[in-house]
Amino acid sequence: MSSVLKIAVIGGDGTGPEVTAEGMKVLDAVSRLEGFPYQSTEYDWGGDRYLKTGEVLPADALDQLRTYHAIFLGAVGHPGVKPGILEKQLLLDLRFGLDQYINLRPVKLFPGVETPLAGKGPNDIDFVVIRENTEDLYTGAGGVMKKGTPDEVAIQTAIYTRKGCERCIRYAFEYCRKRNNPKGKRLTLVAKTNVLTIGHDLWMRTFQEVATEYPDIKTDYNHVDACCMWIVKNPEYYDVIVTTNMFGDIITDLSGIIQGGMGVAAGGNINPEPGGTSMFEPMGGSAPKYTGQGKINPIAAINAMSMLLEHSGYESAAARVMRAIQTVTGTKMKSQSAGKMGYTTSEVGDLVCKALED
Ligand code: IPM
Ligand code: MN
Numbered sequence: 001m002s003s004v005l006k007i008a009v010i011g012g013d014g015t016g017p018e019v020t021a022e023g024m025k026v027l028d029a030v031s032r033l034e035g036f037p038y039q040s041t042e043y044d045w046g047g048d049r050y051l052k053t054g055e056v057l058p059a060d061a062l063d064q065l066r067t068y069h070a071i072f073l074g075a076v077g078h079p080g081v082k083p084g085i086l087e088k089q090l091l092l093d094l095r096f097g098l099d100q101y102i103n104l105r106p107v108k109l110f111p112g113v114e115t116p117l118a119g120k121g122p123n124d125i126d127f128v129v130i131r132e133n134t135e136d137l138y139t140g141a142g143g144v145m146k147k148g149t150p151d152e153v154a155i156q157t158a159i160y161t162r163k164g165c166e167r168c169i170r171y172a173f174e175y176c177r178k179r180n181n182p183k184g185k186r187l188t189l190v191a192k193t194n195v196l197t198i199g200h201d202l203w204m205r206t207f208q209e210v211a212t213e214y215p216d217i218k219t220d221y222n223h224v225d226a227c228c229m230w231i232v233k234n235p236e237y238y239d240v241i242v243t244t245n246m247f248g249d250i251i252t253d254l255s256g257i258i259q260g261g262m263g264v265a266a267g268g269n270i271n272p273e274p275g276g277t278s279m280f281e282p283m284g285g286s287a288p289k290y291t292g293q294g295k296i297n298p299i300a301a302i303n304a305m306s307m308l309l310e311h312s313g314y315e316s317a318a319a320r321v322m323r324a325i326q327t328v329t330g331t332k333m334k335s336q337s338a339g340k341m342g343y344t345t346s347e348v349g350d351l352v353c354k355a356l357e358d
Contacts, residue, residue, distance in 0.1 A: 005031075005038040005312055008068040012046040013086070014286025015296040015345075016074020022298035022349030023072060023305040026321055029353040030309070034317045040072075047078020047086055047286075056089035062097045070308045071279035074301065075286035088140075095133055098277050100269035101164065102171050103131035103245075104307070105252045105283075107235075110299075111330030113260035120235060125258055127238035130175060131248025132168040133269055135159050138245045158246070160199040165206050165244075171272055172242035173214045181239045187211075188220040190227045190243040190251065203244065228254055256283050263297030263336040264329075266304035268311060280308040287338065294344035297336055299325060302352055324355035 009024060011017030024040065031038050050056050058064075065071060071094070076086040094100070109115050109125035117125070135158075142156035169189075176187045189207045191200040204221070211219045222230065224247045230237060231254055243251065256265035262284030270278040282300030290296045302325055310318035328351045334342035341348060 005036065005070075005314065006068045007038060007040040007308070008065055008071045009040055009042045010045050010071060010090075011042065011074040012076050012090075012286060013048070013078040014075055014288035014291050016046070016076070016286050018074075018292070018294070018296055018345050019282055019298040019301035020072055020074040022345060022352075023301040025346075025349045026302050026324075026352050026356070027305055027309075029356050030317045030321055033356055034314070034320065036314060036317070041068075045090060046076060047081045050086065051078070051080055056086060057093065062094075065094070065098060066277055068277055069312050071277060072301075072305065072308060073279055073281040075282070075284065077286040077288070079288050092138065094279060095269050098269075098271055098279070099134065099273070100271045100276075100278060101132065101134045101167055102268070102270040102272060103133040103248060103252075104175075104268040104270055105129040105131065105248075105255065105265070106307070107252075107255040107259050107265070109259050110264065110326050112333065113264060113329050113336055115258050115260060117232065117235065117258050120258075124236040127235065127241065127255075128175065128179065129241045129243065129248060129252050129255055130168065130172040131243055131252060132164060132245045133248075134245070135161060135164040136245035158196070158199055158244075160202050160244070162202065162206065165203050166210065169203075169207050169210050169242055171270075172240060173210060173217060176217050176240040177214065179240065183239070184218060185216060186218040186220055186239040187214075188222055188227075188238060188241045190222050190224050190241050190247060192224050192247070193221075194223060200244070207242070224251065227251060231255060231258065252283070260336045262300065263338065264299050264303065266300050266307055268304070268307045270311060278308075278311055280304040280311070290338050293339075294346060295339040295341075296345050297338055297341055298345050298348050299329065299333075299336065299352075302349070320356055321352070324352045324358070327355040327358060328352050 011020045109122045139159045145153040193200045265283040268280045306318045306321040
């Protein structure tokens with residue numbers, strides 16, 4: 001791979017292309033200010049192409065994507081396509097096919113952004129969820145018997161491997177060490193060891209073994225149900241959380257809403273191995289009803305771009321984008337909800353570009 005930052009852009013469905021356009025606008029501005037080159041290629045993969053061609057991804061999609069440092073994804077989900085098809089054949093097949101075994105979700109309340117939690121502010125809501133991204137109930141393992149009859153049997157199996165949980169747990173310890181929270185480094189394992197006594201026992205034993213290599217990090221354990229209460233009651237308690245794929249899916253939506261919701265929250269699907277291709281996305285869906293109206297909030301996509309830059313080694317550019325986002329949420333935008341921002345989608349992108357110069 002060349003040393004020039006190479007990005008594949010998949011705008012996807014609905015408002016996806018509108019928000020990736022703003023993310024790319026910010027990339028362009030920050031690359032000029034920081035003096036680094038980049039190359040990008042747009043792919044039209046998504047619902048419209050599927051409806052026209054019957055194909056979600058071309059056969060060589062993974063080979064093409066492997067030639068990029070990172071993928072910038074807008075959103076998947078098309079009202080004309082049965083739910084599950086694009087999610088499985090685009091998002092999940094890329095996560096699995098590119099072995100993006102970490103789903104990284106920073107949960108940070110930016111200045112000026114409203115949280116539904118009474119009495120909590122930006123100092124209280126600042127933690128990171130690291131979700132395993134290739135195993136658990138997401139593998140599709142299972143089967144059905146006697147479908148459509150009263151005797152139907154459906155089995156969907158959670159698969160956990162030592163390798164799969166160890167690489168995720170190790171990433172989480174490293175991440176926690178690097179994040180170096182001034183309030184103290186703490187890694188919380190979130191699972192359900194009181195019921196999932198087989199699979200989550202593997203997670204617990206692996207967590208305890210790996211922890212011995214990180215004496216500087218305080219370790220901690222929450223059952224997932226209790227964690228949902230504490231995220232709402234005491235979000236300030238958390239530093240880094242590591243968890244399984246299915247539970248991570250759920251607690252990151254809970255966490256996403258306390259940081260201001262889908263207009264703000266972003267995530268990375270990361271293959272941390274040398275030469276791995278990672279994918280960054282705003283957490284919101286394709287919001288088809290807002291398509292083409294300039295109402296959708298691009299902050300989440302710009303946040304995803306900052307994560308992309310940080311992960312790709314452009315740390316000062318990433319920090320610059322992060323500061324600019326906070327200037328715009330803190331001093332300009334009226335709300336983070338679609339249509340209520342006080343600006344159009346593209347005006348918000350312009351404001352972030354302008355704030356990069358401060
Ligand atoms: C997410 C999404 C996906 C998931 C869906 C769209 C398959 O909810 O990125 O969290 O469940 O992982
Ligand atoms: Mn989800």
